[in-house]
Amino acid sequence: xxxxxxxxxxxxxxxxxxLLVHAEHVGIHELRTLCQRRGKARRVMQELCLFADCSRxxxxxxxTDEWGADPARLRDFYVSLGFEANGEPAAGLVWRGExxxxxxxxxxxxxx
Numbered sequence: 463x464x465x466x467x468x469x470x471x472x473x474x475x476x477x478x479x480x481l482l483v484h485a486e487h488v489g490i491h492e493l494r495t496l497c498q499r500r501g502k503a504r505r506v507m508q509e510l511c512l513f514a515d516c517s518r519x520x521x522x523x524x525x526t527d528e529w530g531a532d533p534a535r536l537r538d539f540y541v542s543l544g545f546e547a548n549g550e551p552a553a554g555l556v557w558r559g560e561x562x563x564x565x566x567x568x569x570x571x572x573x574x
Contacts (some may be wrong), residue, residue, distance in 0.1 A: 464488070467506075467513060475502040479510070488514065489557050490523040507543050511563065516570040522548060522559030537561070555571055 464481055471477040474494040482489035490510075495503045514521050523545070525536035540561050548562040 463513065463517075466530075467510060470509075471506040475506055477502050477506045479506060484557070486518065487520045487522055491557075491558055494529055504539070504543075507540075510536060511543055512569070514563065515565045518565045520565065521545070522557075522561065524560040539542040 464483065468479050468481065471479050472521050478492060478494045479490065480492035492494050493503060493507070493552065495506075511521065513519075523540065525531075525533045525540060540563075543563065544566065545561040545563040548560055550558065550562065
């Protein structure tokens with residue numbers, strides 16, 4: 463499912479997304495769009511969040527300026543999608559993002 467989502471993001475929205483999967487956590491390692499400020503990254507992230515809700519997985523990420531983005535603006539973007547500061551303790555060699563989003567109960571394709 464995640465491979466299909468990343469391919470859909472690129473083919474239909476020109477958004478490159480790289481994910482790291484560890485148990486019930488999915489780390490968003492990279493999210494870049496060729497068409498900035500057109501809502502394409504938001505559309506991809508909304509679909510990823512819906513997948514996470516349906517699959518009961520936790521999303522993690524760390525906003526950075528690696529590709530020229532403003533980290534404060536990115537944090538606001540991710541907060542609008544339900545992310546918050548990650549208070550979970552680091553677990554050995556497992557990657558841990560600065561922001562986390564837990565699945566929303568009852569939110570899934572076909573849910574009322």
